[in-house]
Amino acid sequence: MDTGTHLVMGITISGLTFADPTVAASTATATAVIAGVMLGSQAPDIDTVLKLRNNAVYIRHHRGITHSIPAVFIWPTLITLVLLLLLPDANVLHLWLWTFFAVALHVFVDIFNAYGTQALRPFTKKWIALGIINTFDPIIFGLNVIAIMIWAFGADPVITMSILYGTLVIYYIIRTWLHHAVKQAVQNTIPDVKDIYLSPTRYFFQYRVAANSDTHHYVARAYGRSITLLDKFKIEPLPEEELFEVAIQDENLRSFLSFSPIYRFEIRKIKNNLTEVRLIDLRYRSNNRYPFVAVAQVDEHLKVVNSYTGWIFSEEKLRSKLG
Structure with a gap:
């Protein structure tokens, strides 16, 4: 939290x-x-x-x-x-x-x-x-604030907080049930889905969805049991070329790989004879972007000259971070 x-x-x-x-x-x-x-x-x-x-x-x-x-x-x-x-x-x-x-x-x-x-x-x-x-979670935060205010106005703290935590237990049970319902809806919507990653938003019924089948990555939005597919990417095997191996040994990319369970990659030539390797976490799609990334720029001598990992909401910001 x-x-x-x-x-x-x-x-x-x-x-x-x-x-x-x-x-x-x-x-x-x-x-x-x-x-x-x-x-x-x-x-x-x-x-x-x-x-x-x-x-x-x-x-x-x-x-x-x-x-x-x-x-x-x-x-x-x-x-x-x-x-x-x-x-x-x-x-x-x-x-x-x-x-x-x-x-x-x-x-x-x-x-x-x-x-x-x-x-x-x-x-x-x-x-x-x-x-x-x-x-x-605004509901959890709000319930705690309300309980604190009731206590501040003189209510018995034990009774007040016992009701609060009893309510929170029920809330967690409801959210757990909803999580499983959404997961089942994803399984019914996406063919041959194997791995499903749900990211709840601040809105009670709304989830970000990322999932894998044997052949594709899927990105979707869930509102309750209604699933809307947003993106579909063919799963490509990781390159076995030396440049890619050098890039993923960089500290920023290793940190990303230790944390992200579902991602895709891009490799492209950029100016100054550099090759950019980008890893893109698929769990956090927002405003048609995937803001959580790791980027390494490798020169012709197979040396990483710039790298970054974190939340980036524009290409301009990423270029600034990479110097």
Whole structure:
């Protein structure tokens, strides 16, 4: 989920902690637990700072090790140790458990996005991306904000947040059912479809669709069970020529390949005796463009002279990024 949603969920979890008698009975414990929950709800996304280095590193590692199984235990331990220095009278066990809950919930809800996480590291680096909830879901965000406002006006936080999270469980069940219904509709629409990747949008019934058959890539839009085909590309085998092998060893293209499960490629000659290799993710079609790409420009000496990966919404912007 986005940072704003994790923030408001941290606040609503804070209200839920008062269901714990140990938290409710101690000011020191309550203060530490609320601080731990707020920090824990944001801690896994500390790897966002990688974007300051470059997009390749960010794409390859964001939601990676910081969302892994060991990290789910390490984050609450570190946060608990720091908070105990400031609030030594807080109950250690309850502080750790509630902080652990906040961290684990952060990772859990991220799995439901199309972006996903490497939540099963160190056992596998596979991206777990269910594609059921958009990275920013206005209903989830709105329900959390409403619950916070009701609490602010004096309502019992435990009752308020219990209703909130009960409602969210039902909402996730409904979205999961809708996801499977859309997937079934895609299977009924596209012949011999094998792999289907759904990317939910901010609109409840609308999905982006990318799929493979044995011979073609398909791109479509779904509105409920209504599927509209937008693009169809013949699947071409990856070139075995040396130029292509050089290009895909570039850091930007390797990051793209580690993240994108369905893409096509283009190779073309451009000015200054350069050859451009472009990888195009098919999951995010928007305004007749595929904005998530990786590009490498290779010279006649088989050396990559320019490369980039990330979200690009115009050719002018891409040229600017490539220098």
